[in-house]
Amino acid sequence: MLTGGDPSSGDQPVKRVQKNPRAEIVSIGEELLGEGLRGGNAEYLAGRLSRLGFRVRVKTTVGDDLDEIGAVLTRAVEKMDCVIATGGLGPTGDDQTLEAVTLAFQAPLRHSESIYRRLLGKRQGGRPVMARALRRQSRIPDGFVPLPNPHGTAPGLIRKGKEGILVLLPGVPQEMKGIFEASVHSRLARSFPALRPNRSRVLKIVGVPEPRIDRLAIQAFRAEGQGIPTVLAGCGCVEVHLGQKGRAATRRIEIRMRGKLGIAVYGVDDDTLAEVVGRLLRQGRQSLAVAESCTGGMLGEMITSVPGASRYFFGGVIAYGKRAKLEMLTIREDDLRRHGAVSSRLAAAMAKQSRLRFSASLGLGITGIAGPGGGSRRHPLGEVFIGLSWKEGARAVRYRFRGAREPIRRRACVAALDLVRRRLILHPGKG
Amino acid sequence: MLTGGDPSSGDQPVKRVQKNPRAEIVSIGEELLGEGLRGGNAEYLAGRLSRLGFRVRVKTTVGDDLDEIGAVLTRAVEKMDCVIATGGLGPTGDDQTLEAVTLAFQAPLRHSESIYRRLLGKRQGGRPVMARALRRQSRIPDGFVPLPNPHGTAPGLIRKGKEGILVLLPGVPQEMKGIFEASVHSRLARSFPALRPNRSRVLKIVGVPEPRIDRLAIQAFRAEGQGIPTVLAGCGCVEVHLGQKGRAATRRIEIRMRGKLGIAVYGVDDDTLAEVVGRLLRQGRQSLAVAESCTGGMLGEMITSVPGASRYFFGGVIAYGKRAKLEMLTIREDDLRRHGAVSSRLAAAMAKQSRLRFSASLGLGITGIAGPGGGSRRHPLGEVFIGLSWKEGARAVRYRFRGAREPIRRRACVAALDLVRRRLILHPGKG
Numbered sequence: 001m002l003t004g005g006d007p008s009s010g011d012q013p014v015k016r017v018q019k020n021p022r023a024e025i026v027s028i029g030e031e032l033l034g035e036g037l038r039g040g041n042a043e044y045l046a047g048r049l050s051r052l053g054f055r056v057r058v059k060t061t062v063g064d065d066l067d068e069i070g071a072v073l074t075r076a077v078e079k080m081d082c083v084i085a086t087g088g089l090g091p092t093g094d095d096q097t098l099e100a101v102t103l104a105f106q107a108p109l110r111h112s113e114s115i116y117r118r119l120l121g122k123r124q125g126g127r128p129v130m131a132r133a134l135r136r137q138s139r140i141p142d143g144f145v146p147l148p149n150p151h152g153t154a155p156g157l158i159r160k161g162k163e164g165i166l167v168l169l170p171g172v173p174q175e176m177k178g179i180f181e182a183s184v185h186s187r188l189a190r191s192f193p194a195l196r197p198n199r200s201r202v203l204k205i206v207g208v209p210e211p212r213i214d215r216l217a218i219q220a221f222r223a224e225g226q227g228i229p230t231v232l233a234g235c236g237c238v239e240v241h242l243g244q245k246g247r248a249a250t251r252r253i254e255i256r257m258r259g260k261l262g263i264a265v266y267g268v269d270d271d272t273l274a275e276v277v278g279r280l281l282r283q284g285r286q287s288l289a290v291a292e293s294c295t296g297g298m299l300g301e302m303i304t305s306v307p308g309a310s311r312y313f314f315g316g317v318i319a320y321g322k323r324a325k326l327e328m329l330t331i332r333e334d335d336l337r338r339h340g341a342v343s344s345r346l347a348a349a350m351a352k353q354s355r356l357r358f359s360a361s362l363g364l365g366i367t368g369i370a371g372p373g374g375g376s377r378r379h380p381l382g383e384v385f386i387g388l389s390w391k392e393g394a395r396a397v398r399y400r401f402r403g404a405r406e407p408i409r410r411r412a413c414v415a416a417l418d419l420v421r422r423r424l425i426l427h428p429g430k431g
Numbered sequence: 432m433l434t435g436g437d438p439s440s441g442d443q444p445v446k447r448v449q450k451n452p453r454a455e456i457v458s459i460g461e462e463l464l465g466e467g468l469r470g471g472n473a474e475y476l477a478g479r480l481s482r483l484g485f486r487v488r489v490k491t492t493v494g495d496d497l498d499e500i501g502a503v504l505t506r507a508v509e510k511m512d513c514v515i516a517t518g519g520l521g522p523t524g525d526d527q528t529l530e531a532v533t534l535a536f537q538a539p540l541r542h543s544e545s546i547y548r549r550l551l552g553k554r555q556g557g558r559p560v561m562a563r564a565l566r567r568q569s570r571i572p573d574g575f576v577p578l579p580n581p582h583g584t585a586p587g588l589i590r591k592g593k594e595g596i597l598v599l600l601p602g603v604p605q606e607m608k609g610i611f612e613a614s615v616h617s618r619l620a621r622s623f624p625a626l627r628p629n630r631s632r633v634l635k636i637v638g639v640p641e642p643r644i645d646r647l648a649i650q651a652f653r654a655e656g657q658g659i660p661t662v663l664a665g666c667g668c669v670e671v672h673l674g675q676k677g678r679a680a681t682r683r684i685e686i687r688m689r690g691k692l693g694i695a696v697y698g699v700d701d702d703t704l705a706e707v708v709g710r711l712l713r714q715g716r717q718s719l720a721v722a723e724s725c726t727g728g729m730l731g732e733m734i735t736s737v738p739g740a741s742r743y744f745f746g747g748v749i750a751y752g753k754r755a756k757l758e759m760l761t762i763r764e765d766d767l768r769r770h771g772a773v774s775s776r777l778a779a780a781m782a783k784q785s786r787l788r789f790s791a792s793l794g795l796g797i798t799g800i801a802g803p804g805g806g807s808r809r810h811p812l813g814e815v816f817i818g819l820s821w822k823e824g825a826r827a828v829r830y831r832f833r834g835a836r837e838p839i840r841r842r843a844c845v846a847a848l849d850l851v852r853r854r855l856i857l858h859p860g861k862g
Binding site: 032063 | 461462463464465474477478481487488489490491492493494496499503506661663672721723725726727728729730731732734735736738739740741744745746747748749750751752754755758759788789790802803804834836837840
């Protein structure tokens with residue numbers, strides 16, 4: 001448990017010699033216990049803390065329950081060097097974090113007139129000041145130091161004890177990030193001067209089945225006397241975490257993996273496939289247009305998730321209905337009738353027409369059965385044809401993706417981007 | 432701690448009288464501690480358990496660490512009536528769950544020849560049998576009963592003690608779900624016969640600022656003597672959890688909220704905005720086409736995430752570049768020059784042209800500044816114009832969204848769908 005935190009002794013190191021101190025992230029809020037994927041606060045903090053050099057060991061989510069919050073925070077502070085909790089600092093009655101801290105750490109709440117004044121000032125000119133809510137948010141538990149909230153009212157709170165640091169942040173992502181970046185990050189770095197940035201080298205791979213990558217990674221790690229690799233897969237892309245950046249063993253593992261995987265390695269670390277394709281298009285002075293049937297716009301959305309995509313992405317047609325295929329893409333009715341809407345012929349035609357219509361140098365076409373209905377013996381669920389067209393030629397590839405509607409659509413988009421990527425690498429400078 | 436679980440006494444109630452027993456979900460895996468939003472196992476199980484009638488009180492994520500897994504499971508089993516852990520049951524060395532359970536619960540692993548035989552049988556006809564890996568997965572900790580895995584090798588495990596239930600499931604979502612649905616769900620229902628299905632009524636709202644909904648919900652809850660409402664917001668849509676379905680107070684809260692919010696309530700429970708719009712289009716025998724600039728395909732993707740959308744969604748143009756706007760949408764160059772690419776004029780023209788081009792009865796157009804660059808004094812970041820066109824008329828609305836690129840794009844799509852929804856409700860039967 002945190003004992004005798006001295007809020008005034010701001011910057012002294014908490015633990016002088018420790019490398020890679022242990023951290024826990026606690027997310028507080030009844031709504032986080034439901035079934036939807038909510039928040040993302042814990043993921044954000046996990047990324048920031050592990051880059052700083054902390055080892056994030058546990059993430060805990062707990063409801064707005066006084067006892068439960070207290071129990072979780074007490075246990076976390078006992079075991080960890082750094083605990084960051086988000087949520088439950090708001091002005092309403094279901095925000096219980098302060099009360100829980102008061103009880104668990106015998107830290108009575110005291111009113112801070114300076115915080116109250118600052119909050120009053122912030123609200124002036126806005127709607128009628130809710131004095132009671134602001135009073136609630138002006139209370140500081142004994143031993144904690146307030147951290148200003150650039151995007152809201154509830155201040156963050158930090159307490160440094162002999163055994164570690166406890167930080168309380170609001171649950172609103174923008175406010176949480178604002179306080180973390182402005183006040184917490186630098187304090188952690190100062191409190192743990194032995195922290196060594198802990199960035200794992202990540203290899204990003206596309207177009208190779210996951211079990212094969214698994215086996216290659218295990219072999220490469222074994223050859224270097226390393227443990228078991230972390231291999232993460234998601235809708236056609238796989239990432240292998242190679243170990244601490246800059247270490248010789250990590251470099252040798254990377255070389256070995258690249259030797260086996262070749263062009264299937266599309267990037268490293270934070271690269272996304274859409275960014276890599278965008279970079280290749282810019283470098284090769286190429287441009288892209290798309291025609292999407294079963295993906296309904298998802299490919300365009302992925303491409304344009306990259307800021308500045310307008311330099312190489314000209315546009316697309318969502319050819320969802322038959323009429324759209326016929327008219328917007330001037331595809332001949334008897335082609336459509338003879339080969340069917342799900343065919344390599346149609347995918348190639350869609351690719352070509354999108355290229356011509358948008359005056360791009362490359363065109364992509366996607367058509368397939370994303371389900372859940374619509375599959376048949378001849379065209380099973382998950383069958384997708386992707387066409388790529390360039391000035392002198394075209395190709396179309398048949399895929400069979402597994403999973404539900406959304407994964408099938410996402411895998412199709414990833415495969416389409418990968419077709420472009422491979423062409424740009426193997427035939428640079430050719431439209 | 433679990434004591435003296437008797438695996439043979441399969442179906443006797445664990446706690447006879449308890450209503451709404453408490454549950455914890457533990458996710459095990461080093462990769463889950465990273466920064467990406469991974470998995471979703473915990474969210475799936477939270478949904479299933481809370482519908483069954485459990486109160487999910489804590490979700491914990493822990494790495495592949497023997498001590499940590501043991502400590503978390505021991506604590507969880509002590510405090511909860513039901514603990515479900517996923518992950519760490521695979522055949523590789525970083526899968527530590529069984530060893531942790533053995534140590535924490537003094538439950539030595541014993542080899543199960545029947546499981547081994549079944550796994551061997553599964554693998555026949557496949558690749559060379561990895562006997563060692565299968566042997567690893569054929570070990571059962573004392574006191575646990577294996578649960579068959581319809582989609583993989585590692586069996587699930589369940590232990591019923593006097594104090595509650597502990598379930599171990601693999602981390603692969605498909606395998607986890609398969610075992611849960613086939614074996615765990617029914618066992619939980621039998622073990623806790625007093626369980627009462629626990630479905631909260633959820634009101635879904637669009638187009639009203641969250642603070643206003645917050646205030647209305649607090650007033651409505653207070654009028655019924657209920658506690659604090661759970662209000663969740665995400666990119667323009669807000670959901671209010673009204674309380675246990677079917678209760679009179681919940682119904683009265685809903686009536687009160689609907690009285691204040693009117694048409695802003697777009698659905699209940701699992702409804703999505705795209706589904707609701709699809710339903711209205713079908714009912715009104717209407718059809719939709721879109722033209723997207725800054726959203727780059729996201730609107731089409733949202734609309735076509737609904738299976739069967741081809742009945743009412745004809746297609747769209749991703750008019751990302753200037754040329755696309757001019758040619759694919761036959762927008763006049765001097766219109767574009769005079770009013771600019773980000774203007775209500777252009778949004779209305781895009782809407783109209785998409786409607787005409789795809790022969791739909793309604794057309795939507797979106798153009799704006801999604802950032803991070805591109806904002807100016809005249810057209811600030813987050814400014815988005817959305818046009819809606821129908822046979823006899825059109826309207827265009829200016830929005831100013833806050834946040835980063837992705838939230839701005841998502842809010843724009845939500846606002847566009849809401850424009851269609853409101854028109855279809857207020858002017859039914861008119862294209």
